[in-house]
Amino acid sequence: MPVLVRDGTREWRRRTSAEQWLRFLGALGLTGLLVAAVSAISAQTTWAFILDAGLQLQDLALRMFPPDGAYSVSLFRPLLDTLHIATLGTALGVLIALPLAFASARPTTPSRRYVRPIAILLLVTSRSVNSIIWALMLVVLLGPGMLAGVLAIAFRSVGFVGKLIYEAIEEAPTLPVTAMETTGAGRAQALAFGLLPQIMPTMAGVSIYRWEINIREATILGLVGAGGIGMALQASIDALRWSRVSVILFAILGTVVFAELVSARIRRGLG
């Protein structure tokens, strides 16, 4: 299409005129959307609050410092709880995600018409609900505590881990599986040898990456009563103990940095 013949010579352009116009109109539409969004947000903003934000920040900072160093000792337990919630939640999430991933991937699903759409829907559902929302619902169901936190983390992780693993399954070369079938292996054996080793690095990498994310997410679950350091944070904010809040924020920062270092370390070693 982009080749035009004019006066007997061939001209080449990147796009046809129609494509050019379509792109222009698309860009125009997006710009309009941006302007509309900014004006809608601005209309709902109380600018008086924004104007004295600087003062408020100064005030908050003054109340946070100096941090209450002695309080940090009693944070050990809730921090450990947070790590437990993240780790158990990730493990449970991966366990649930694995069969769903195999049911979702085209080469391994038992039925493309029936099982695959259901499995994918479950993965999407899991992803579309944030951990804190899962926790909110589970606290209502199970009462406050770490169990609700573990399950919230697990349910949110299923969609993430499942999606990445099922994409890895779909991208893996199928020739090794075929080769296994030609040896007379059964279907399960062919997958266990021809496919599983290929997706092992992805499975490990994704699980550890999700664990790292989950440590961050587990720190806030306490805000809705699902255990961990978030409970301490909530309590300190409610009591306006800002010198403790700052200690908690430093503790969370330290934990997250630690988790990211561990995760990066391990994932670099996979391959």
Added chain:
Amino acid sequence: MGSDPQDRPGVRHELGVSVSGPEHSLSIQSLHVRYGRGEPVLSGASIALAPKEIVGLIGASGAGKSTLLRAVQRLVEPESGEILLDGVDLTKLARTELRDARRRLGMIFQEHALIERLSVMENVLTGTLGRTGFWQSARRRFAPEDVTEAFGLLDRVGLTGLEDSRCDELSGGQKQRVGIARALIQHPDVLLVDEPTASLDPATSVRIMTLITEICLERGLAALINLHDVPLARRFCPRIVGLKEGEVVFDGPASALDDEILRRVYGDDAVGAPAGHQGSPAGTEGSGGTDGENILGR
């Protein structure tokens, strides 16, 4: 999930005497294959392998060579036709019987089709999956006699001491040797070999073809070998079958393969114009460098 361990000795006994014992033949009769509703890939191809016979299958890309081997394994379901292994029609077999038939048809692949992240030993032992139960194989508890045999096969194909290497550390030729060992530990009756040298350099190609044909002679195996390299086919396969657009257009001794037949198999461009190149006959074994070979060797 695999055969009962009890019938292992019986299988082994039968196979142990295969050199002088039962002779196995494969006969493919008017095979028709198409993918979906597309053009037919094979339209009535027939090839019969006598016991211990080594047949080279040549033809242009897209002529249906790989499809033919895949159809024999029923990785592709034929539309019609018969595939007789020792007189039993494989196209009629149910799933479990098919697994046993597949075990008897050792396949060697173009891209070796190894599991790159597993060790050489594990890859060879996957050849025993047809007779190993699921949990035994998942826990890598392979039968001791299979492990012993795997060591022996690694020695035979020239990979002594490499059993613990991961397959992605091996060279192309070494990978193909692992693929050969994997096919042999199946105790196959017939070998199906799909472009074994496609990704190998010329010297390695010759070594691999030598190994495959030697092993066929040692074990009295019939083999159907896809080759795109005509000189190689001519050198190693006493009998050649030429496939064009899904039909057999030549079937005869390698010595009968001349320019006229190569044109029939590959089209007119396959063989250089007689006047063009100082009269050197195109496609002559090992001469190299003629137009004909460059195109055929692609």
